[in-house]
Amino acid sequence: MNEINPDAVILPEIYGQFAEHLGACIYGGLWVGPESPIPNTQGYRNDVLQALRDLKVPVMRWPGGCFADEYHWRDGIGPAKDRPTQVNNNWGGTVEDNSFGTNEFFNLCELLGCEPYLSGNVGSGSVEELAQWVEYITAEEGPMARLRKENGREKPWKLKYLGVGNESWGCGGNFTPEYYADVYRRYQTYCRDFSGNKLYKIASGASDYDYKWTDVLMEKAHRHMHGISLHYYTVTTWSGSKGAATKFTPEDYYWTMGKCLEIEPVIEKHAAIMDKYDPKKNVGLLVDEWGTWWDVEPGTNPGHLYQQNTMRDAMVAALSLNVFQRHTDRVKMTNIAQVANVLQSMVLTRGDQMVLTPTYYVFKMYIPHQGATPIPLDVTTTRMDVRGERAVDLLQATASRKDGRIAVSLTNVDLDKDMDVEIALGDTKVKNIEGSILTAASIDDYNDFGQPEKVTLKPFKGAKASKGTVKVHLPAKSIVTLLID
Known part of the structure; x- marks a missing residue:
């Protein structure tokens, strides 16, 4: 073992989770409603709550994903019976009743003892809408605070992490990096710190190998951000079959390990670009979507992204977490996609049953690294x-x-x-x-x-x-x- 760097720390946020309104991640996975016969606490499944508490989840990202840029927060507040329904156009055309909204998400984070990470609507929303959402959540007084109090929450919540849009190069608006940089600067201006709350503002960053996006955003907007995101999936292709989650050859397996480890040079190249504009490393790199992406399980809705989770996926989780721990100088948070019933999830649910996945156990094994000082290793191997x-x-x-x-x-x-x-x-x-x-x-x-x-x-x-x-x-x-x- 090499000498320990006393200033480095593996932030707990590196073991973050992601919950999108997608398939059964929220409805049926985290939330069943207070009237459900499934054992619950205020509508949250007891079994899933306990499983996530046992993981010491540090941060939860919500409500998307692609869903975020079609989500209008006012549809998800007030009495559940009065909330309008919404068609989830991104994921299977599911009709949502909006019974899980802002209050439900922030209360969940309090129950779990984790930081909330909010993805704001830039693609189809407005500056005013996002600014008022921040005010609703965090202000002690004023019109949005009065609205929150009318909806049963007297004191403001704490909100640290605010994402200004999601995948703005794609489902979040199909922006050019130059245009998004200007939009980001505008939106973040009006997202203010209320009542002692301090926002950590995150720009919608690149997909895997798009180094130009990072370069443009860092050049034009790095002084206005605390973090920039990166998305990287261990996926065989974005067109056609991605392969079955449970049926693969040894060669497929080793290829998957190589693809997963390729996130390291990707992080290094994005970090080098960031260093040009931010040599003091004030801006964090947040890998806020990562994990495996296979074909959905046969007989399930293709838009719900329900896949099984094998020992192969557990290996991807371990190797990826190792990479993140090697880059604590830049990587300040990661969020695996997703927490329940979607892609590389922690838990699977069916009715009142719950199953812990192999990936869940990897996260449990890595709890001792949370908040610890990394020890550099020299590894000799084949x-x-x-x-x-x-x-x-x-x-x-x-x-x-x-x-x-x-x-x-x-x-x-x-x-x-x-x-x-x-x-x-x-x-x-x-x-x-x-x-x-x-x-x-x-x-x-x-x-x-x-x-x-x-x-x-x-x-x-x-x-x-x-x-x-x-x-x-x-x-x-x-x-x-x-x-x-």
């Missing part, structure tokens, strides 16, 4: 060439220190071969080692309502301390976290 396109290191690792305890997360990407790994600790004396492991009999194993614990966390006993090192026997296709005292 490299695999995949289709002549990418090279994949078969051992992936990340480490951190917090309150005198070292956390090391190791991933053996190899489908067939175990690894013997040595972790050099120098003069550190080991008193105790605790470990957990996530693996499966097959890389395409997953949890479903008939088999909810096919892939689950188990204690790991394959690590031993010996003369300044920890020796680890790492099974094939496994993720291990060690806590070293």
Whole structure:
């Protein structure tokens, strides 16, 4: 292990979540309403609430996604019976009753103890609409505060993270970067700090390899932003079949690992552009949409993006989180897409049943890294060439220190071969080692309502301390976290 940088920290927000009005993410996933026979607290599912509390979710992004730029917040306030319905034109033509709106979202964040991250409507909204939404949420007094109080909330909520639009290069308005930069500057001007609340304003940033978008926005607007977003999906194609979530070849699997790891050079290139205009790194890079994207499960609405979640997806989660932890100088938040029933979700629900996904368990394994100091690692490993396109290191690792305890997360990407790994600790004396492991009999194993614990966390006993090192026997296709005292 190399020398620790005492000034670095792995922000908890790197383990953020994303909840969009899409399929059963909100309705049925997080929210069933107070009259539901499904056990709930004020309308929020008890099982999902507890699962997310156990993850120590630091931040939740809402209401989109593409939905954000068609969402008008006044439709989602007041008595639920009086709220107008809305057609979700982006995702399957679902008719929504708007029973989950501003009050419900902010109350959920309070129940979870997490920061709210609001995506504002720029594509079809107005400056006045977004400015008044911020005032409704955060002001102590004034017309919007009176409206909030009439709707049952006396004190303002706290709102730190405000996104000014979403994917403004696409579903959020099909803007050019030059035009959006001017629009962003205008909108953020009127989103004010009320009653001691301090906004962290986030510009709608690039999709994966669009470096021009970042360059233009940073040149024209970086002095007016606290953060800029980046979206990167581990996806095979944007046209035609993306492949099944549960049926794939070993070659498909290794290609997926390479694609997922490619987020690192993408982050580095965007960060280098940001450095030109912001060498002191005042502007954060927020990867506020990431994860796998496969074909929907057979028989489900194509617009609802319901996909299963296998051990392969868990590996993508671990490798991606490792990358984010290596770039804490720029990466200040990430939000996996999405929290429930959509894409690479934490939980799946069906009626009153809930299943935790393999990805959920990765996030649980990485809790010890939240708020810790990253420890740089020199990793010696075997490299695999995949289709002549990418090279994949078969051992992936990340480490951190917090309150005198070292956390090391190791991933053996190899489908067939175990690894013997040595972790050099120098003069550190080991008193105790605790470990957990996530693996499966097959890389395409997953949890479903008939088999909810096919892939689950188990204690790991394959690590031993010996003369300044920890020796680890790492099974094939496994993720291990060690806590070293």
